[in-house]
Ligand SMILES: Nc1nc(=O)c2c([nH]1)NC[C@@H]1CN(c3ccc(C(=O)N[C@@H](CCC(=O)O)C(=O)O)cc3)CN21
């Protein structure tokens with residue numbers, strides 16, 4: 001596997017790397033996951049996820065799109081890292097996920113794969129990369145593993161064509177996560193980011209789609225924006241883990257978008273985009289904004305950089321020599337500037 005090769009080329013143990021990251025970033029011990037044990041693997045695989053599901057332990061999943069966020073997710077001990085096509089909205093500023101291309105996804109997947117060694121890595125197949133035919137789905141999924149360093153792929157929808165795509169990709173030897181309920185790539189036909197399964201007739205369709213995806217070989221299924229009664233029914237009706245987002249507590253696991261959960265965006269535009277089911281576990285956006293304002297003010301008033309952030313020196317002898325050379329070259333003011341400090 002590409003990731004395994006890259007890791008052995010890196011020749012660093014998990015503990016060594018963990019210590020290195022913690023030391024380099026001044027992270028307190030409490031923010032770091034405890035490290036590998038029997039039930040706490042060095043690297044999460046499908047087998048670990050299946051075992052967790054059998055033990056009825058909730059599975060955690062978070063998105064990440066770049067190297068630094070991937071490192072943080074890795075250190076947190078979260079089971080699954082999803083490189084979501086939500087990247088188009090949270091990172092690229094689009095209104096929907098539709099503009100995201102397979103090449104966009106590959107760039108983000110590669111960055112994430114460099115930063116996250118521990119979680120199981122899933123890449124979203126973006127809009128337009130798998131709908132045309134099962135062959136297209138296999139080709140796109142293959143690229144996410146081969147070039148993007150992912151462990152598995154996710155695709156949206158539970159209609160016959162999507163089920164056929166999921167089956168073809170699974171049969172090509174690639175693990176597939178399904179995704180039903182609100183499928184954001186279908187915004188054109190759904191008419192908005194609307195919750196799904198809100199009538200009995202709609203709710204039974206969600207269950208049937210999930211069952212069809214399970215039959216097609218999906219190893220897990222995302223349930224997005226459905227009432228808790230619907231996710232409870234799906235979770236009971238299928239024998240693979242369900243991962244909920246805006247789907248209440250009766251799922252086998254939960255997923256949130258990284259930027260939502262860390263409270264990254266405090267800008268008014270973002271407040272509209274952050275769905276109401278998101279819980280903010282921090283207010284990172286406020287911290288970032290304050291840091292930037294502090295920097296601007298310190299540059300404006302000359303406080304930055306002080307001696308602590310001015311590390312490079314010219315030996316006194318060279319300083320004198322430098323001033324002389326400047327003078328000899330006709331730079332009198334520059335020579336005075338050198339001798340004045
Ligand atoms: N930042 C972010 N977080 C997400 O969870 C997320 C994304 N972006 N982008 C991709 C999809 C889109 N998601 C969304 C986006 C908006 C709503 C939302 O606001 N829904 C409203 C109804 C809006 C309508 O009717 O048009 C709601 O009341 O639930 C829900 C899910 C979930 N995903």
Ligand SMILES: CC(C)C(=O)C(=O)O
Pocket residue numbers: 063082083084085086087124222224245255256257
């Ligand atoms: C919200 C999750 C499930 C997703 O598909 C994404 O982040 O793109």
Ligand SMILES: [Mg+2]
Pocket residue numbers: 084085086124
């Ligand atoms: Mg997605």
